[in-house]
Amino acid sequence: MNYLNDLFTLLPEIVLVVLVLVVITADLFLPRADKWMLTPLTVFGLILAGIACVLVWGVNDTVFSGFYRVDDLSVFLKMVTVGVGILSALFVPSYLRIRRLPLGEFNAMLLFSLIGMCVLCSSSDLITLFVGLELMVMPGYLLTGFAKTDRYSNEGGLKYFLLGSFASAILLFGVSWTYGVTGTTRIDAIGQALSGSSLNPAMLVAVAMLMVGATFKVAAVPFHYWTPDAYQGAPTPITGYLSVGPKLGAFALLIRVFAEALGPVRADWLVVMAILAVLTMTGGNIVALVQTNVKRMLAYSAIAHSGYILAGLAAFAAAGSVAVQRESIESILFYLAGYALMNIAAFSVVGMLQRDTSRFGGLRSFAGLGARSPGRAAAMAILLLSLTGIPPTVGFFAKWYVLLATVDAGLAWLAVLIVLNAALAAFYYLRVIVYMYMREPEDDPAPIDASAFGTVALALSVIGVILLGVYPGAILDVLRASAGSLF
Amino acid sequence: MTVGLGPLPGLQTQEGHLKRGTVESGRPLAGAARRRVADTRVRSKELQRERSTLDITGILFFVLAIGVVGAGLAVVTLRNVIHSAIAMMVCFGSLAGMYALLGAPIVAAAQVLIYLGAISVLIIFAIMLTQAGDASLAAPFHRQVPFAALAALIVVGLIGWAVIQTDWGAAAQAVAVNLEQLAIALFTDYALPFEIISLLLLAAIIGAIFLARRPEEDERAG
Numbered sequence: 001m002n003y004l005n006d007l008f009t010l011l012p013e014i015v016l017v018v019l020v021l022v023v024i025t026a027d028l029f030l031p032r033a034d035k036w037m038l039t040p041l042t043v044f045g046l047i048l049a050g051i052a053c054v055l056v057w058g059v060n061d062t063v064f065s066g067f068y069r070v071d072d073l074s075v076f077l078k079m080v081t082v083g084v085g086i087l088s089a090l091f092v093p094s095y096l097r098i099r100r101l102p103l104g105e106f107n108a109m110l111l112f113s114l115i116g117m118c119v120l121c122s123s124s125d126l127i128t129l130f131v132g133l134e135l136m137v138m139p140g141y142l143l144t145g146f147a148k149t150d151r152y153s154n155e156g157g158l159k160y161f162l163l164g165s166f167a168s169a170i171l172l173f174g175v176s177w178t179y180g181v182t183g184t185t186r187i188d189a190i191g192q193a194l195s196g197s198s199l200n201p202a203m204l205v206a207v208a209m210l211m212v213g214a215t216f217k218v219a220a221v222p223f224h225y226w227t228p229d230a231y232q233g234a235p236t237p238i239t240g241y242l243s244v245g246p247k248l249g250a251f252a253l254l255i256r257v258f259a260e261a262l263g264p265v266r267a268d269w270l271v272v273m274a275i276l277a278v279l280t281m282t283g284g285n286i287v288a289l290v291q292t293n294v295k296r297m298l299a300y301s302a303i304a305h306s307g308y309i310l311a312g313l314a315a316f317a318a319a320g321s322v323a324v325q326r327e328s329i330e331s332i333l334f335y336l337a338g339y340a341l342m343n344i345a346a347f348s349v350v351g352m353l354q355r356d357t358s359r360f361g362g363l364r365s366f367a368g369l370g371a372r373s374p375g376r377a378a379a380m381a382i383l384l385l386s387l388t389g390i391p392p393t394v395g396f397f398a399k400w401y402v403l404l405a406t407v408d409a410g411l412a413w414l415a416v417l418i419v420l421n422a423a424l425a426a427f428y429y430l431r432v433i434v435y436m437y438m439r440e441p442e443d444d445p446a447p448i449d450a451s452a453f454g455t456v457a458l459a460l461s462v463i464g465v466i467l468l469g470v471y472p473g474a475i476l477d478v479l480r481a482s483a484g485s486l487f
Numbered sequence: 488m489t490v491g492l493g494p495l496p497g498l499q500t501q502e503g504h505l506k507r508g509t510v511e512s513g514r515p516l517a518g519a520a521r522r523r524v525a526d527t528r529v530r531s532k533e534l535q536r537e538r539s540t541l542d543i544t545g546i547l548f549f550v551l552a553i554g555v556v557g558a559g560l561a562v563v564t565l566r567n568v569i570h571s572a573i574a575m576m577v578c579f580g581s582l583a584g585m586y587a588l589l590g591a592p593i594v595a596a597a598q599v600l601i602y603l604g605a606i607s608v609l610i611i612f613a614i615m616l617t618q619a620g621d622a623s624l625a626a627p628f629h630r631q632v633p634f635a636a637l638a639a640l641i642v643v644g645l646i647g648w649a650v651i652q653t654d655w656g657a658a659a660q661a662v663a664v665n666l667e668q669l670a671i672a673l674f675t676d677y678a679l680p681f682e683i684i685s686l687l688l689l690a691a692i693i694g695a696i697f698l699a700r701r702p703e704e705d706e707r708a709g
Contacts, residue, residue, distance in 0.1 A: 024693070065676040067679050109690070125680075139694065202650065202652075205646055
């Protein structure tokens with residue numbers, strides 16, 4: 001075995017591990033007035049990790065005795081992970097500073113979680129997969145309860161922790177059943193063991209448990225009950241990270257487990273996945289309609305977006321040809337990248353309106369924002385239009401891609417439901433825009449947090465949302481190579 | 488020493504050294520108990536031949552099984568949290584005995600060391616240090632009990648059905664692995680997951696310290 005070669009393929013992860021150690025150490029020695037320097041340090045390290053991702057692009061190798069697979073799919077997801085990390089590292093600091101919460105611990109937890117996501121994306125063995133999952137979600141529990149003296153943050157953190165651990169245990173139980181039936185934890189070997197025969201009862205139990213555990217992590221209905229409280233309790237820009245980062249990792253898990261290991265028996269889980277997709281998008285949207293708190297509304301809308309991506313996975317299962325399968329995986333990847341950009345930024349705008357710590361992101365905070373802060377209002381409007389799926393934003397193209405995949409896979413009814421849901425969602429997204437531009441400000445308007453880091457990150461997100469919407473071809477080749485490495 | 492697991496992925500190349508199928512290789516106790524767990528409840532001719540040895544392991548198995556299930560029920564039904572913790576120790580201990588019965592002494596030893604030795608003691612200390620006043624509290628989820636019981640019964644029924652209906656084949660055979668092979672596999676083939684777990688522990692330690700620290704100290708640090 002060539003250990004040096006193996007280590008080289010781990011370059012992005014190694015950069016991140018070194019970065020987290022540097023951040024912890026620097027946090028120890030930096031005087032309080034200079035703590036803000038942790039943010040540029042983290043962002044610089046993340047940029048290095050991004051460059052490392054570019055270096056390992058095209059390697060397509062299974063390393064470390066088959067436990068780790070560095071293919072283009074994983075490298076693409078790692079690039080998105082690094083992007084999510086950069087945006088989070090920029091959005092969060094000023095929110096924490098106002099509430100006198102420590103920046104060092106936040107950066108460390110964020111980086112640990114990102115490493116977990118990278119491991120999850122590259123898992124070619126269920127053991128690596130589970131360890132990566134835990135490394136991703138465990139810092140997430142802590143970040144949810146990061147505001148230790150805030151009752152809602154405590155409640156959200158505790159709920160997320162208890163239910164999340166329970167779901168992880170169910171997933172692990174499913175893994176052990178899979179091992180019992182197939183005699184292996186290697187993902188490709190499971191696929192081989194299952195191909196050519198129908199599922200036996202024990203494997204059905206295993207698939208059910210894997211499905212419950214994995215869809216819990218993407219907050220699919222009916223396993224979503226933790227989501228609104230965890231998302232509302234967490235510090236707002238951290239909610240942005242939680243709604244994007246762990247979800248990205250969980251979809252990587254779903255692709256690895258369901259598209260790769262359980263791919264040969266996809267006819268058996270197609271119906272369940274399609275039903276989950278419909279329940280998730282409809283359930284999330286209907287409850288989001290009646291929310292008057294924008295933070296909670298975005299939490300439910302995040303559930304709905306999981307449903308659209310699950311529809312892509314259902315399209316994979318229903319696809320009759322490899323070409324359509326590839327198309328559906330591409331649509332999932334594109335949706336994940338676009339969703340990451342727009343959702344994290346939308347939450348952060350809510351956070352910017354919480355400079356006054358007694359505000360919770362109510363709809364009325366947004367009244368008259370168009371006049372008070374034209375730049376932020378315009379950014380929020382673009383993000384909301386993108387979340388709705390209106391051209392020329394990335395949200396439109398992402399939905400269109402998923403629609404195309406579902407129609408090509410022969411699931412026209414699912415495509416119709418996606419369109420109906422998008423129309424339903426338009427109501428609550430556009431309501432915020434109406435408040436921003438057509439309502440008078442409150443008597444005591446919410447003070448706006450205008451930190452430089454946050455503004456830069458917001459500008460970056462909006463530029464990304466528009467660029468990818470106008471010219472999605474920019475990453476289509478990358479997407480094709482990524483999805484292609486799975487087959 | 489033997490470990491009652493199926494073939495570990497990293498050890499497949501060494502299969503020549505492994506004793507397969509302990510039933511055939513002069514250790515009928517482990518093989519018979521394994522069958523009881525698989526719980527096919529089919530009295531095949533082969534099992535009847537092993538009847539004399541089955542009786543001892545069978546009795547032991549049922550004693551341990553009652554220990555696991557009974558203590559498990561006690562953990563969730565007892566109102567006093569210290570009683571629950573002690574019932575949990577009984578549950579862990581019975582489980583360790585069951586691993587030993589299945590011919591997996593390494594797993595049994597790990598179970599005793601980690602769950603009985605470390606986790607139980609930690610939990611009892613945590614209760615001692617945090618509990619204020621009367622430990623007995625009313626069950627908060629009172630109204631959900633019938634639904635929870637129904638759901639649990641359905642899941643138990645489904646899993647039981649799946650266990651009985653499935654032909655476990657090679658997976659049900661115990662593979663003997665000695666401690667040395669296990670250690671070599673852990674530090675060569677399993678090196679990467681092993682290292683990732685160490686990262687997970689580091690993250691957990693930092694998180695625990697952050698949560699346990701008083702808010703005033705946070706302000707000094709942040």
